[in-house]
Amino acid sequence: MRIAIIATYTHPTRLPAKERTIQHSSAPELIAGLCPEDVDIEIYNEKEEDIPLDRDWDLVFFSYLHAFYEHTKVLSTLFRQRGMITVAGGRHASYFPEDAQKHFDAVAIGEPEANVPAIIEDFKHKKLKGVYNLPSPGPCSIRPYRWNLLNFKRTRVKLAGIEASRGCPFACNFCVLTGNERYRYRPIPDVISDIRDHMTWNKNLFGVMDNAFKFLDNNLGGSPEYLRELCEALIPLHKIWGCALTFNILRDSSLVKLMARAGCRFIYTGLESLNPESIASMNKRQNKLAELDSVMRLAYSSGILLSFGLLVGADGDTNEYLEKLPQYIADLGWCAVTFVGIVCPYPETPFFRHVEAEKRLLPGTISRDYDSYTVCHRPKKLDPSEVAEHYVRLSRKLGSLPMVLRHYRSTFFLSDIPRYKSTILVSGSEILSLRNPVRNPSRTYIAGRDPIEEWDQRQMAALGLQPQRLT
Ligand code: B12
Numbered sequence: 001m002r003i004a005i006i007a008t009y010t011h012p013t014r015l016p017a018k019e020r021t022i023q024h025s026s027a028p029e030l031i032a033g034l035c036p037e038d039v040d041i042e043i044y045n046e047k048e049e050d051i052p053l054d055r056d057w058d059l060v061f062f063s064y065l066h067a068f069y070e071h072t073k074v075l076s077t078l079f080r081q082r083g084m085i086t087v088a089g090g091r092h093a094s095y096f097p098e099d100a101q102k103h104f105d106a107v108a109i110g111e112p113e114a115n116v117p118a119i120i121e122d123f124k125h126k127k128l129k130g131v132y133n134l135p136s137p138g139p140c141s142i143r144p145y146r147w148n149l150l151n152f153k154r155t156r157v158k159l160a161g162i163e164a165s166r167g168c169p170f171a172c173n174f175c176v177l178t179g180n181e182r183y184r185y186r187p188i189p190d191v192i193s194d195i196r197d198h199m200t201w202n203k204n205l206f207g208v209m210d211n212a213f214k215f216l217d218n219n220l221g222g223s224p225e226y227l228r229e230l231c232e233a234l235i236p237l238h239k240i241w242g243c244a245l246t247f248n249i250l251r252d253s254s255l256v257k258l259m260a261r262a263g264c265r266f267i268y269t270g271l272e273s274l275n276p277e278s279i280a281s282m283n284k285r286q287n288k289l290a291e292l293d294s295v296m297r298l299a300y301s302s303g304i305l306l307s308f309g310l311l312v313g314a315d316g317d318t319n320e321y322l323e324k325l326p327q328y329i330a331d332l333g334w335c336a337v338t339f340v341g342i343v344c345p346y347p348e349t350p351f352f353r354h355v356e357a358e359k360r361l362l363p364g365t366i367s368r369d370y371d372s373y374t375v376c377h378r379p380k381k382l383d384p385s386e387v388a389e390h391y392v393r394l395s396r397k398l399g400s401l402p403m404v405l406r407h408y409r410s411t412f413f414l415s416d417i418p419r420y421k422s423t424i425l426v427s428g429s430e431i432l433s434l435r436n437p438v439r440n441p442s443r444t445y446i447a448g449r450d451p452i453e454e455w456d457q458r459q460m461a462a463l464g465l466q467p468q469r470l471t
């Protein structure tokens with residue numbers, strides 16, 4: 001039996017662009033680990049590689065987010081025309097299973113640990129059902145990912161990823177987890193044995209990524225006690241790792257130092273905004289803006305690169321704030337921003353319900369628009385076109401070479417801990433990548449105004465597919 005597991009992707013520019021990046025979906029390796037050992041498995045990550053449309057598999061699993069749905073429907077329809085059986089899974093499929101059932105043979109809702117083995121068993125016996133929604137045994141049932149299927153010659157800057165927890169205890173109003181996913185974590189011995197006994201290492205780039213991995217968790221610091229125990233257990237492994245976590249952990253000096261001793265070299269935190277009114281509107285009160293300088297000092301002097309994500313278009317944002325944002329960042333003296341996006345009302349979030357009730361969603365949005373690079377709603381104090389203009393300008397400004405040089409200058413000499421300096425050097429490319437989403441001058445970044453990818457448009461017309469309208 002031949003199985004393909006594909007994480008699909010469409011580029012924010014809506015051009016047929018590929019990107020080499022550390023950030024990939026790890027769903028293919030996870031799902032491969034749930035398949036029986038005697039099947040042939042191929043995994044694909046469309047962010048870096050094209051999907052071969054001429055290959056033959058018996059069963060194709062797709063993992064996709066909202067913005068990749070139209071494209072994934074096309075791929076599924078083409079494969080089904082050639083007799084292959086397709087399965088949809090992931091956050092969008094779980095929220096819109098009825099829509100997905102029109103385009104895939106089966107839809108898996110929620111976590112895959114019980115669903116995937118059931119799908120394969122039913123497929124073998126020609127008894128595939130339309131929907132699989134088996135209760136999840138939770139993250140303690142996570143099996144070792146099939147990292148041995150990663151081909152670092154194809155995905156050259158990918159790092160092996162692992163989950164220690166799922167969900168998040170916070171409740172930011174724009175986050176797809178809020179109200180949908182409880183916070184739970186895995187037994188620490190399971191995490192350690194996965195890393196020690198199963199993980200594979202990327203030896204590219206003269207070894208700067210060797211023995212390094214990333215935690216995929218939305219918030220590795222969901223329980224500070226758990227994180228402390230996890231770090232203690234990681235110390236003997238002598239690995240290098242990165243993660244995403246929340247501001248409250250960054251303020252805990254003994255925990256940040258312990259993380260550095262355990263091999264942590266990079267942390268990503270959703271700072272979202274330097275505007276207190278916007279922070280309050282997002283229900284992101286864990287972010288203490290007055291402590292920004294001290295948390296950065298603590299992280300970098302401990303040997304950890306701390307990078308931030310920013311969102312524009314929140315309800316407290318004004319033209320004045322967004323115009324001055326680069327200056328606010330410059331005044332901080334050091335602040336590596338590696339993600340800039342537009343606040344997105346994902347349909348399963350409290351934010352969507354809020355702007356929908358106030359009739360502030362833009363008309364004519366389709367799932368392709370829900371990518372955090374397209375304005376889908378009308379903020380309280382800005383026009384959608386103003387949000388788009390600020391977004392493009394900020395991405396260019398914050399993703400520029402002078403920003404990288406300032407980042408290097410302000411952080412390079414702050415620690416001598418092994419592999420700190422190489423991490424700082426590699427992070428320059430993540431800062432420059434802020435420009436990648438805005439490399440299409442004909443894109444307006446406003447929902448309903450930009451056509452979807454040309455190839456998808458043509459295929460959809462030929463196959464009779466309609467985009468999924470969300471407003
Ligand atoms: C790597 C990553 C990316 C990669 C790959 C995206 C992808 N296809 O997942 C890139 C860089 C492309 C990306 C981009 C963005 N991302 Co991102 N990303 C992640 C991250 C850190 C890890 C994803 C991952 O590999 N997880 C591990 C895998 C195993 O789990 P999973 O993908 O969540 O899938 C679970 C289930 O859905 C299910 N499942 C998934 N696929 C399938 C398939 C089948 C067949 C089955 C049975 C089950 C199944 O199994 C998993 C375990 O329960 C997550 C955080 C997280 N912990 O998930 C955010 C996350 C997915 N990203 C998010 C966001 C907001 C973004 C961005 C807007 C920018 C940003 N802030 O990072 C963009 C825009 C994406 C878009 N255009 O819509 C949100 C959700 C977005 C959404 N649309 O729902 C998340 C949840 C982070 C968060 N809490 O905000 N991201």
Ligand code: SF4
Pocket residue numbers: 168169170171172175176177178218219246270
């Ligand atoms: S802290 Fe991050 S993962 Fe947790 S609810 Fe907020 S945005 Fe989502």
